[in-house]
Amino acid sequence: MTARVGVVTFPGSLDDGDAARAVRIAGAEPVRLWHGDAALHGVDAVVLPGGFSYGDYLRCGAIARFAPVMETIVDAARGGLPVLGICNGFQILCEAHLLPGALTRNQHLHFRNRDQILRIESAGTAWTNAFQPGQEVLIPVKNGEGCYVADTATLDQLEAEGRVVARYVGGNPNGSQRDIAAITSSAGNVVGIMPHPEHAVEALTGPSLDGLGFFTSVLKHLVGAPA
Amino acid sequence: MPRVVVDVMLKPEILDPQGQAVANALPRLGVSDVASVRIGRRIEIEFTGEPDLGRAREIADKLLANPVIEDFTVRLVEADETADARS
Numbered sequence: 001m002t003a004r005v006g007v008v009t010f011p012g013s014l015d016d017g018d019a020a021r022a023v024r025i026a027g028a029e030p031v032r033l034w035h036g037d038a039a040l041h042g043v044d045a046v047v048l049p050g051g052f053s054y055g056d057y058l059r060c061g062a063i064a065r066f067a068p069v070m071e072t073i074v075d076a077a078r079g080g081l082p083v084l085g086i087c088n089g090f091q092i093l094c095e096a097h098l099l100p101g102a103l104t105r106n107q108h109l110h111f112r113n114r115d116q117i118l119r120i121e122s123a124g125t126a127w128t129n130a131f132q133p134g135q136e137v138l139i140p141v142k143n144g145e146g147c148y149v150a151d152t153a154t155l156d157q158l159e160a161e162g163r164v165v166a167r168y169v170g171g172n173p174n175g176s177q178r179d180i181a182a183i184t185s186s187a188g189n190v191v192g193i194m195p196h197p198e199h200a201v202e203a204l205t206g207p208s209l210d211g212l213g214f215f216t217s218v219l220k221h222l223v224g225a226p227a
Numbered sequence: 228m229p230r231v232v233v234d235v236m237l238k239p240e241i242l243d244p245q246g247q248a249v250a251n252a253l254p255r256l257g258v259s260d261v262a263s264v265r266i267g268r269r270i271e272i273e274f275t276g277e278p279d280l281g282r283a284r285e286i287a288d289k290l291l292a293n294p295v296i297e298d299f300t301v302r303l304v305e306a307d308e309t310a311d312a313r314s
Contacts, residue, residue, distance in 0.1 A: 101295060108244070109244050151240075
């Protein structure tokens with residue numbers, strides 16, 4: 001049976017098409033979900049894509065958090081549904097309190113758009129089990145508000161519990177504390193990542209195929225997960 | 228009708244790069260006696276009935292501010308102190 005991976009479209013989402021495409025290239029069936037429809041249509045996992053949901057009004061992700069589909073996703077995520085938030089999706093996951101901390105304006109105030117090396121710190125999550133711990137991957141980063149912040153106690157807890165999923169290597173593009181590029185929930189099913197794995201799945205358009213590992217990981221996870 | 232004003236500011240320990248950029252621009256205006264600038268957000272709320280500070284606090288806590296990085300204050304102001312009145 002082909003896994004069904006939902007990709008949510010909010011008003012202002014940009015990378016929902018690329019995320020759905022990455023899901024398909026990884027071998028799963030992408031299912032487009034709409035922000036105003038609370039139903040998840042039987043998907044096995046969900047991707048919250050990048051973009052500027054609700055125009056980034058108020059704070060990035062602050063309004064998307066209250067979309068009908070998000071209320072269902074928050075409940076399902078607490079029950080173990082794998083959820084990957086990319087860029088704006090990461091911001092939404094923090095605003096929805098599925099992940100700790102917050103994403104703030106890049107310290108240098110510039111929008112940063114480049115190919116970025118990341119080191120995978122945790123291969124124990126639903127979205128990174130196809131990688132080796134310590135593996136370096138090349139994935140595009142493109143954000144204006146990607147500076148991860150949390151209080152010291154939260155950062156220490158994330159480190160102690162192995163919940164820092166990826167770190168920037170060769171230069172921190174936004175000032176994120178402790179070079180954090182991706183984190184996970186305590187159960188490992190929810191992952192937020194600022195760079196864009198969905199843009200690194202094909203030789204024609206990406207700097208590598210390294211992004212595909214995030215999407216094949218969730219398929220591996222689903223095969224192993226109890227039904 | 229009085230309104231509720233919510234002021235949202237980044238917590239003191241959170242870096243405010245926008246405020247820093249503004250502070251760094253001030254010497255170009257010939258201003259050299261400003262130690263720091265912090266930028267926040269002011270939100271005016273008008274209720275359909277009597278202004279409700281408790282309700283405004285709840286709105287601020289759940290939506291207007293992100294308590295992870297921001298603090299907020301809530302207060303009543305008379306209509307002539309609001310943005311509409313000044314414009």
